Amino acid sequence: MPAPLNVTAYTGGENVSSARFRVRQYVRPLANFGVSLDERWPALTSYPPRAKFLRPAWFAATLAQRLAQVTAARGSDAVLFQKELVSTLPTLEGLVRRPCLVDIDDSIHLFRDGWAARRLAALADIVIVGNEWLADVWRQWSGAVEVLPTAIDTERHALSPLPRKPVIGWIGLGSNLHYLTAIAPALARVVERFPETTIAVCSDKKPNLLGLPISYVPWSADAEAPFLSSISIGIMPLSDGLWERGKCAFKMLQYMSTGRPCVVSPAFMNAKILREGDVGLSAVTCEEWTEALCSLLSDRAAAQEMGQAGRKLAVENYSVNVLAPRFAAQLRRLA
Numbered sequence: 001m002p003a004p005l006n007v008t009a010y011t012g013g014e015n016v017s018s019a020r021f022r023v024r025q026y027v028r029p030l031a032n033f034g035v036s037l038d039e040r041w042p043a044l045t046s047y048p049p050r051a052k053f054l055r056p057a058w059f060a061a062t063l064a065q066r067l068a069q070v071t072a073a074r075g076s077d078a079v080l081f082q083k084e085l086v087s088t089l090p091t092l093e094g095l096v097r098r099p100c101l102v103d104i105d106d107s108i109h110l111f112r113d114g115w116a117a118r119r120l121a122a123l124a125d126i127v128i129v130g131n132e133w134l135a136d137v138w139r140q141w142s143g144a145v146e147v148l149p150t151a152i153d154t155e156r157h158a159l160s161p162l163p164r165k166p167v168i169g170w171i172g173l174g175s176n177l178h179y180l181t182a183i184a185p186a187l188a189r190v191v192e193r194f195p196e197t198t199i200a201v202c203s204d205k206k207p208n209l210l211g212l213p214i215s216y217v218p219w220s221a222d223a224e225a226p227f228l229s230s231i232s233i234g235i236m237p238l239s240d241g242l243w244e245r246g247k248c249a250f251k252m253l254q255y256m257s258t259g260r261p262c263v264v265s266p267a268f269m270n271a272k273i274l275r276e277g278d279v280g281l282s283a284v285t286c287e288e289w290t291e292a293l294c295s296l297l298s299d300r301a302a303a304q305e306m307g308q309a310g311r312k313l314a315v316e317n318y319s320v321n322v323l324a325p326r327f328a329a330q331l332r333r334l335a
Contacts, residue, residue, distance in 0.1 A: 174205025
């Protein structure tokens with residue numbers, strides 16, 4: 001067993017997806033490799049409140065807490081920054097005098113003309129990104145960029161049988177509901193052809209999809225696994241833009257982990273996974289969304305086969321158990 005390695009990880013908040021899935025779910029697996037991961041986040045999260053008048057107080061409180069966290073972590077062997085300490089801004093990162101790994105799973109370089117991204121890259125001994133498109137971007141500023149996909153816990157999200165009645169499911173943040181709204185006309189056509197179909201949504205915000213049979217599940221960490229097991233097909237619509245190219249297909253992996261076929265927009269990482277196995281269908285136009293969903297609803301056997309293929313691919317290529325050794329190796333490189 002190699003010498004213990006103590007790493008302090010700075011993440012954006014308790015319920016922030018990137019913190020949960022790119023850092024926190026690795027704590028136990030990394031311990032098996034002698035890596036102790038101590039995660040720290042600000043009480044108010046690193047993201048500003050929507051109300052602008054609250055932002056000065058939020059910024060002062062968050063910066064003060066981050067300063068205390070940075071000072072307290074001086075005894076660690078290395079540090080991990082999951083994006084910036086304060087969203088979109090370079091602040092106190094340079095005060096950390098330890099080997100540094102920066103983890104990126106979004107197109108944060110699009111904010112403020114890449115100011116914070118360039119600063120993070122200059123500080124980092126290693127930059128880990130969630131897909132190859134992000135890797136190409138960050139290689140402009142760093143010579144030590146590695147790709148580590150976002151992992152799915154395939155033991156927590158177990159394979160389960162499809163429900164008797166068809167349920168099309170979407171899970172995600174309320175700030176991303178506009179992607180779902182964009183395909184509402186296609187969903188309406190699908191429900192017209194298959195009247196028993198329900199549209200299930202798990203989010204921190206209730207969707208506004210008038211005229212559709214919506215089943216809303218308020219998001220919580222405990223609600224995720226039961227929700228994924230309750231749906232027949234998972235969907236991940238996206239726009240075709242630079243922000244979307246930086247996404248790491250995590251919704252898709254969540255659906256796959258429970259054996260659900262998926263219909264997704266062919267954004268960068270989504271398209272890559274579709275090329276790796278017959279796990280779902282891609283769609284861009286309203287007509288393509290309609291036909292893809294209807295084809296899976298009309299052929300339950302084909303849907304089950306895709307779901308099983310998706311589960312196999314998730315376990316073999318994207319599970320925590322598979323990716324934890326790679327993550328541990330990168331952290332050990334810092335030492």
